[in-house]
Amino acid sequence: MASSSFIVLPSTAAASACLPPRKPVAGAGKQGRSRLLCKCEATSRGAGTGDDDDLVLRRLDRRDVLLGLTGVGATGAINLGGLALATDDAVLATCVTVPVTDKVIRCVSADGFQCPGVYRPEDVVDFSALPPPNGPLRVRRPAHLVAADAEYVRKYEAGVRMMRDLDASGDPRSFKSQAAIHEAYCNFHYKVTAAASRTPEIDFDVHFSSIFAPWHRMYIYFFERIIGELIGDSTFALPYWNWDAPDGMMLPPIFNNASSPLYDANRDQAHVTAVMDLNKGPGAENDLPLCTDDACVKENNLSVIYRQMAVDTALQFHGNKFCAGGTPGSPGSLENAAHTAVHIWVGGDMGVLGTAGRDPVFYSHHANVDRMWHLWTTALGNDDFLGTGTGGDDWRDTSFVFYDEKRRPVRISVRDVLDAGRLGYTYEEKETLEWLDKRPKPATGIDRSAAQPGVPAALSFPVALKKGRKEYVTVERPEEAWASGGSSKKAPEVLVVDVTIDPCEYAKFDVLVNVPKGQEARVGPQDTEFAGSFENLPHGGGDGGGRGMGRLKLTYRFALRELVEDLGCGQDRRLDVTLVPRAGEMVVVDAVRVELCN
Numbered sequence: 188m189a190s191s192s193f194i195v196l197p198s199t200a201a202a203s204a205c206l207p208p209r210k211p212v213a214g215a216g217k218q219g220r221s222r223l224l225c226k227c228e229a230t231s232r233g234a235g236t237g238d239d240d241d242l243v244l245r246r247l248d249r250r251d252v253l254l255g256l257t258g259v260g261a262t263g264a265i266n267l268g269g270l271a272l273a274t275d276d277a278v279l280a281t282c283v284t285v286p287v288t289d290k291v292i293r294c295v296s297a298d299g300f301q302c303p304g305v306y307r308p309e310d311v312v313d314f315s316a317l318p319p320p321n322g323p324l325r326v327r328r329p330a331h332l333v334a335a336d337a338e339y340v341r342k343y344e345a346g347v348r349m350m351r352d353l354d355a356s357g358d359p360r361s362f363k364s365q366a367a368i369h370e371a372y373c374n375f376h377y378k379v380t381a382a383a384s385r386t387p388e389i390d391f392d393v394h395f396s397s398i399f400a401p402w403h404r405m406y407i408y409f410f411e412r413i414i415g416e417l418i419g420d421s422t423f424a425l426p427y428w429n430w431d432a433p434d435g436m437m438l439p440p441i442f443n444n445a446s447s448p449l450y451d452a453n454r455d456q457a458h459v460t461a462v463m464d465l466n467k468g469p470g471a472e473n474d475l476p477l478c479t480d481d482a483c484v485k486e487n488n489l490s491v492i493y494r495q496m497a498v499d500t501a502l503q504f505h506g507n508k509f510c511a512g513g514t515p516g517s518p519g520s521l522e523n524a525a526h527t528a529v530h531i532w533v534g535g536d537m538g539v540l541g542t543a544g545r546d547p548v549f550y551s552h553h554a555n556v557d558r559m560w561h562l563w564t565t566a567l568g569n570d571d572f573l574g575t576g577t578g579g580d581d582w583r584d585t586s587f588v589f590y591d592e593k594r595r596p597v598r599i600s601v602r603d604v605l606d607a608g609r610l611g612y613t614y615e616e617k618e619t620l621e622w623l624d625k626r627p628k629p630a631t632g633i634d635r636s637a638a639q640p641g642v643p644a645a646l647s648f649p650v651a652l653k654k655g656r657k658e659y660v661t662v663e664r665p666e667e668a669w670a671s672g673g674s675s676k677k678a679p680e681v682l683v684v685d686v687t688i689d690p691c692e693y694a695k696f697d698v699l700v701n702v703p704k705g706q707e708a709r710v711g712p713q714d715t716e717f718a719g720s721f722e723n724l725p726h727g728g729g730d731g732g733g734r735g736m737g738r739l740k741l742t743y744r745f746a747l748r749e750l751v752e753d754l755g756c757g758q759d760r761r762l763d764v765t766l767v768p769r770a771g772e773m774v775v776v777d778a779v780r781v782e783l784c785n
């Protein structure tokens with residue numbers, strides 16, 4: 188059903204790890220890391236103008252490469268798309284796959300930021316050498332239900348209060364030190380050493396790669412153990428914010444008591460007692476005008492969660508492996524969807540990566556992110572090790588050092604944390620997993636005969652997104668997909684969108700597939716045509732202020748296998764893609780393509 192009003196881009200051949208095949212590219216050496224100061228201030232520029240576009244594009248370092256290869260102005264969309272891919276190949280070739288360990292990353296105290304929990308290397312003990320947890324499994328329960336257990340809430344509050352009372356500079360278990368761990372690892376205070384990256388030291392971040400899920404599992408594991416130690420209860424388990432269940436789609440009340448140590452006064456006060464909307468940005472009206480009541484918002488939320496969980500491969504779920512050599516980062520659906528939306532919804536400290544760990548609800552939010560991972564491998568029966576994209580052994584050998592409840596620096600690796608049971612905890616499931624049954628259905632309100640051929644084509648890549656201006660592109664599907672009428676779970680079809688963003692800016696855009704021009708407002712998260720959203724949780728904030736961050740290149744994959752099946756377009760050679768910008772002044776889309784992910 189491709190209409191001629193969309194620009195047509197070629198597909199790439201099916202490739203492993205969702206990346207195009209490698210080929211040598213002249214001029215690749217011109218790729219530089221442009222460093223632009225990131226002030227992390229709200230931008231106040233007006234609606235998009237041509238000048239704004241130029242400004243955004245000038246900050247796009249890949250463009251230097253493109254200009255070096257050919258005149259951008261003289262090339263059409265197809266050539267530009269091809270060149271953008273070729274440039275990606277050059278970047279891929281520089282990917283260094285040294286496993287991230289405490290030997291190759293180091294925290295740098297600078298710009299007012301003090302690295303928390305400094306330790307002497309000779310004091311580090313391996314987690315695997317410590318006695319395994321004994322006693323019953325610690326059971327993490329839904330936070331909205333533990334309110335009825337006054338004894339539990341009292342103990343939890345006592346533990347957090349004791350953490351807050353510990354000496355912030357002398358005890359790595361203090362609440363302030365614990366919060367600073369997240370800031371250190373997500374505001375680019377850690378550097379990958381030159382030896383490991385074979386380049387000058389580069390920034391390290393636990394987001395935008397398959398490190399996201401295991402690192403956060405480690406982080407809240409030790410946080411939980413510290414509380415248990417302080418209150419003298421080794422069975423203590425964090426409550427999880429059950430935001431994937433309709434009854435949990437609100438800030439759990441135990442966090443909204445101003446006299447409790449679980450309180451954070453900086454949260455968005457308009458949201459602390461409202462039903463959470465995973466499709467709404469800060470300060471914005473609901474982006475999707477289809478909802479007028481809470482029940483509808485909750486249904487939309489369930490669709491968002493269905494989409495993040497119904498991905499077939501570890502690469503889609505966890506994102507790319509971390510590459511020290513400059514390959515674009517890639518968050519998985521676990522990170523990019525509900526996780527980011529909940530941070531944004533809470534706002535305040537939670538709304539910026541640098542300060543997120545200062546809000547006690549962070550640890551319950553991430554307990555649910557962790558539970559989503561747990562469910563993906565258990566209830567949904569998926570395999571973390573599908574393919575090689577998440578880094579295989581590099582991933583399992585990735586390790587970090589955290590202080591444990593006994594104030595010992597402990598080296599813990601990804602392979603130590605793949606099974607929650609081996610860490611001695613589990614999740615109590617009280618609510619049914621309603622999202623499991625929320626596979627989106629084709630929109631009923633759109634007129635499919637209303638395509639408007641003849642609308643002049645206007646899109647060439649890279650393109651700077653502007654709120655209020657939708658972008659239309661038609662992409663070709665891999666022959667393997669259309670020739671067999673669709674794709675398989677083993678090699679599912681995905682829509683790959685390459686973006687360059689300002690890491691300090693909140694940014695969001697929705698992606699629609701096969702929606703005739705002008706009918707976008709008739710399609711919402713419950714509809715098949717809504718492929719999903721890309722959303723960036725801003726870096727910055729905190730003591731270091733997020734200074735010195737450059738532009739960030741990311742790749743995100745939108746699942747297409749079920750979408751194509753449900754729209755009955757498995758034999759079509761092309762898909763019409765609409766990008767709907769929602770927030771952000773500095774988002775550049777570098778390429779859009781369809782690949783088979785295996």
Ligand SMILES: [Cu+2]
Binds near residue numbers: 530553
């Ligand atoms: Cu988070």
